[in-house]
Amino acid sequence: MASAMLSTSVYGAKLNDVITSLYHGDGVQLVDPGGALSHTAHFEDSALHGLSELAVSAAHISYPYPNASGGTVYNYDPVLDDFVESNNQHGLLYTVQAKTLGRGSMAFGVLYSQAEYDEVDGKGLDSITLELEHLDVAGPGRDVCVGGPAPTCYLFENDLVILDVDLAIKTKQLFLYGAIGLTDSFDLEVILPLIENSISIASNASVEEDGTKAFFSPTLHHFDSAINGDAAMSRASATETGIGDLKINGKWNFFSSESLNLASFFEITLPTGEYDNFMGQDEYTFKGSFLGSSLIELAGVPLETHLNIGYKLIDSVDNSELSYALAVEYAFMIDGKSIVTSVELLGAQSIETENGFDDNQMDAAIGASWAVQEGQSLNINYRIPVNDDGLRASHIFSAGYAFSF
Amino acid sequence: MPSRFKYLALSLVITGACTCVQALDIAVVKTRSLPTIDRLMSGFHSVCKIEHNVSIYDMKGSSKQGKKILAKIQRAGVTGAPQTILALGLPAVKLIDHSSINTRLFFAMINDPYGKGSVSRNTPGFTQNLSAEVLLEQVKLTLPGVKRIAIIHSSEVATAKIDKFVSAASLLSLDLTAYFIRSMKDLPDSVLEVIRENDVLLLIPDRNVTNRDSIEFLVTTAITKTFPIIGYNEHLVKAGLMASISPDYLALGRIAAEVICNDRALDDDQYQPQKAALSVNVQALKIIKPELSQQLQEAANHVY
Numbered sequence: 001m002a003s004a005m006l007s008t009s010v011y012g013a014k015l016n017d018v019i020t021s022l023y024h025g026d027g028v029q030l031v032d033p034g035g036a037l038s039h040t041a042h043f044e045d046s047a048l049h050g051l052s053e054l055a056v057s058a059a060h061i062s063y064p065y066p067n068a069s070g071g072t073v074y075n076y077d078p079v080l081d082d083f084v085e086s087n088n089q090h091g092l093l094y095t096v097q098a099k100t101l102g103r104g105s106m107a108f109g110v111l112y113s114q115a116e117y118d119e120v121d122g123k124g125l126d127s128i129t130l131e132l133e134h135l136d137v138a139g140p141g142r143d144v145c146v147g148g149p150a151p152t153c154y155l156f157e158n159d160l161v162i163l164d165v166d167l168a169i170k171t172k173q174l175f176l177y178g179a180i181g182l183t184d185s186f187d188l189e190v191i192l193p194l195i196e197n198s199i200s201i202a203s204n205a206s207v208e209e210d211g212t213k214a215f216f217s218p219t220l221h222h223f224d225s226a227i228n229g230d231a232a233m234s235r236a237s238a239t240e241t242g243i244g245d246l247k248i249n250g251k252w253n254f255f256s257s258e259s260l261n262l263a264s265f266f267e268i269t270l271p272t273g274e275y276d277n278f279m280g281q282d283e284y285t286f287k288g289s290f291l292g293s294s295l296i297e298l299a300g301v302p303l304e305t306h307l308n309i310g311y312k313l314i315d316s317v318d319n320s321e322l323s324y325a326l327a328v329e330y331a332f333m334i335d336g337k338s339i340v341t342s343v344e345l346l347g348a349q350s351i352e353t354e355n356g357f358d359d360n361q362m363d364a365a366i367g368a369s370w371a372v373q374e375g376q377s378l379n380i381n382y383r384i385p386v387n388d389d390g391l392r393a394s395h396i397f398s399a400g401y402a403f404s405f
Numbered sequence: 406m407p408s409r410f411k412y413l414a415l416s417l418v419i420t421g422a423c424t425c426v427q428a429l430d431i432a433v434v435k436t437r438s439l440p441t442i443d444r445l446m447s448g449f450h451s452v453c454k455i456e457h458n459v460s461i462y463d464m465k466g467s468s469k470q471g472k473k474i475l476a477k478i479q480r481a482g483v484t485g486a487p488q489t490i491l492a493l494g495l496p497a498v499k500l501i502d503h504s505s506i507n508t509r510l511f512f513a514m515i516n517d518p519y520g521k522g523s524v525s526r527n528t529p530g531f532t533q534n535l536s537a538e539v540l541l542e543q544v545k546l547t548l549p550g551v552k553r554i555a556i557i558h559s560s561e562v563a564t565a566k567i568d569k570f571v572s573a574a575s576l577l578s579l580d581l582t583a584y585f586i587r588s589m590k591d592l593p594d595s596v597l598e599v600i601r602e603n604d605v606l607l608l609i610p611d612r613n614v615t616n617r618d619s620i621e622f623l624v625t626t627a628i629t630k631t632f633p634i635i636g637y638n639e640h641l642v643k644a645g646l647m648a649s650i651s652p653d654y655l656a657l658g659r660i661a662a663e664v665i666c667n668d669r670a671l672d673d674d675q676y677q678p679q680k681a682a683l684s685v686n687v688q689a690l691k692i693i694k695p696e697l698s699q700q701l702q703e704a705a706n707h708v709y
Contacts, residue, residue: 074496
């Protein structure tokens, strides 16, 4: 086994070039043993390309929704025989409420969110192991065997380069959003994220020799960048800032009563973010959702519940996503200021083939909204994954300010 | 005939001219649509003549919507602004009362309009509470032979109001006892004391006595102790109380229209409804006062 001898740093221009830029961007090149055993000791970088493709899924950012807070609501309490004042305020961040703002009402907000994608399928991104295979020197269907007659010879093409990779993908997002009630039952919303993404990767390579090495004494594969080839250690990092994908939403509240609201919701995502920098998708996406919001009382505690069921079409029916959100809100007062707390369960099920499902991601979020003044609120939210599928951030923190009039 | 025709034409012109002069632009601002508010408006429309231009605005329970209504009324300017506004529910009244709109304002659908500085003292209107006399008379009619009546109240209810009940009871030869509670914690003991010492408990709006947390206790206690508790609106009857006595909103709407549209003078700035409506819960009646069940069902305005 060869060990790390030297480290190097490589800086890629685009974020999705960073991973593949390790080891000079062409896989791992070891020292050519020379002489009769001279060959291209090259280990192919397809595993690094695979990792890079995975990193692109960091572009699937979680958009908040302008669940506009603000404004006082007067509900009639038949027991008190009086109107009871409460704030039209929401602690939700990712679930959409079915109520609309009302004609002429407007809401604006900013939300800062940060996350570090640190897990893939439940495994830490700081301890990924990749295997790079030797270039097929002899050509398809043929093996080169040295050190004796087959089968007591060394099949050096079966050697592997093992990469111990430490990958970090961080994102900071500032969402600017606005909503306007065009009619009493129809809202138009626009959300634009400003994003700073950074990626850094460090890889320590080692050679794992094939079991047939026992039949051959000299070491064919080792690192020595002083002679030729790559160093065992390679690092790369980059940070990019830009706008993300612009989202335009329409919400139509088609049923409204004191205790139940139903709405349909339509989202268009414009590919304004740079795909290569994990800031957006490279195609238009469309999503339609059904929204329901209901006031219930559980053990005497009044709760507002929300249900979202959506279908997102990415580029075809075969590449689409089912999503759902369940949320419960509870409001209380402290020093005359209303605080609304929420718990959200958020799921997305990607559909990659006509026959089946793939990649089921489920998250939970808790949040709170504090009505600092009428029509103004401060929000905080903390989101964690519930299951392991895909590239995930262990923690997503968000904080924002919203106002409406 | 020609001279008769002249007189007829002249009288038509005069009548028409008078009508034009008396026609009013009236704005009705509702806090929210409720069955009781709708009943009041039915009464109002039945009296307010067609020549009056009545515009109805609904806040839909939202302060934002209220602000829009305010802006709309203000935008109407000097010529288009209403001469009178009838605001229904405290939020609607406060909206207009605290605005710069300088229009004659009447309130309605409020329990205690001048309490806790809610409505300006010089704003007249129609309260939601029946006067003590009317209410106690109705209690006597509902439960013939009743003598000892109890009221439970906290500091939410003004002492003057309790005093009025005591005076009215005295005039009606009833023995009324007011039980004071400091908080809802005192309610169970107080109710048991009332049951021991009285014939009926009359609820008046007081959020320390009747609220979402206590209503179940009150209903259960009334059933298990077969003791009559009379509420102040039909929702309490739906919740299980035997009976409730509330204002007749249709009649109240008619009175409001008489004052606003027909210039009838108000004796008091705070008009209290003089006509009551009785609601009964048949199941509770059969348990608590089976002997009165049939009679009260026939007398009731609303039966549940």
